[in-house]
Amino acid sequence: MRNIGIIGGGSMGLLYASRFAEEANVTLYVRRRTQMEELRKNGLIDDKHVFLVQTFLSSSLEHIGEQDLILIAVKSYELEYLVSMFNQIPSDIPLLFIQNGLSHLSLLEKLAAKHIWLATTTYGAMRLNNFTVEQKGAGKTVFGVVKGEITSAQLNFLQQLPDFSFQFSTNIEKALYEKLLINVAVNPLTAALGVANGQILQNEHWHNALIQIIHEANQVLHVEEAVSKVESVLKATSENISSMAMDIEMGRQTEIDSIVLPVIERLEARNQSAPELRLLYNIIKGKEQQNV
Numbered sequence: 001m002r003n004i005g006i007i008g009g010g011s012m013g014l015l016y017a018s019r020f021a022e023e024a025n026v027t028l029y030v031r032r033r034t035q036m037e038e039l040r041k042n043g044l045i046d047d048k049h050v051f052l053v054q055t056f057l058s059s060s061l062e063h064i065g066e067q068d069l070i071l072i073a074v075k076s077y078e079l080e081y082l083v084s085m086f087n088q089i090p091s092d093i094p095l096l097f098i099q100n101g102l103s104h105l106s107l108l109e110k111l112a113a114k115h116i117w118l119a120t121t122t123y124g125a126m127r128l129n130n131f132t133v134e135q136k137g138a139g140k141t142v143f144g145v146v147k148g149e150i151t152s153a154q155l156n157f158l159q160q161l162p163d164f165s166f167q168f169s170t171n172i173e174k175a176l177y178e179k180l181l182i183n184v185a186v187n188p189l190t191a192a193l194g195v196a197n198g199q200i201l202q203n204e205h206w207h208n209a210l211i212q213i214i215h216e217a218n219q220v221l222h223v224e225e226a227v228s229k230v231e232s233v234l235k236a237t238s239e240n241i242s243s244m245a246m247d248i249e250m251g252r253q254t255e256i257d258s259i260v261l262p263v264i265e266r267l268e269a270r271n272q273s274a275p276e277l278r279l280l281y282n283i284i285k286g287k288e289q290q291n292v
Helices: 011-020 033-042 076-081 103-110 152-159 172-193 204-221 226-236 243-249 261-269 275-291
Strands: 003-007 025-030 054-057 069-072 095-097 116-121 124-129 132-136 141-147 166-168
Touching (some): 025 033, 116 172, 172 226, 172 261, 243 275
Antiparallel strands (some): 124 132
């Protein structure tokens, strides 16, 4: 795989573009003309290098048929509006989705693509401006196939990226549930409190709230060693600001409906209460409303 297309110019789109650009020709598709022009002028800058990447507006999809793989790095709530665009992509090109939550899974059956891969990541990233991204802490990307196949050459390419871990899973659903639990526990709590990840563990009362949230969500997610897994991520990303906390700070829409709402709905469908999650959901939706 020598040509990689990435749809989405947010923090994760830029991070993956910079890492792929070390080994492949990257074409980045962004929504805003201003960002396209700045990337063309300045290149894509990360903490290591300046990369020259082709950049086009996502509405045009120029050169899309030349890509060997396309990474979909837009927010989960944007996906439903982009299905028709995804179906303009030649169906034999694999699509790799890397969204938070579970809501995007219901959209996959609407896609014409013959090969669909899903991924979850513990990498953190911050977009400093339209063309500069900073990786936040160590992490990994776990991915798997939900439709079609992956060839040995494709697998080898992803797994040999320098200093950027891609791990293949034959049970990607399990990995998605583990990441969902982490997101459910960490994102809305840090966003509601306006604190960095590590501060949750440093405050006894916030830590107790975290554990209650984990236990509540895990009634339907069934993640083994749930508390220790969430705490390990918080320790590894202690200085990071969660994506939801950043969205609230910047006055943007959050992914609360993709992350927390599906878990609430699963609990309530089983006649189980979700008081902690419902409270967090209402707090974040209220903050979104204030930002409108």
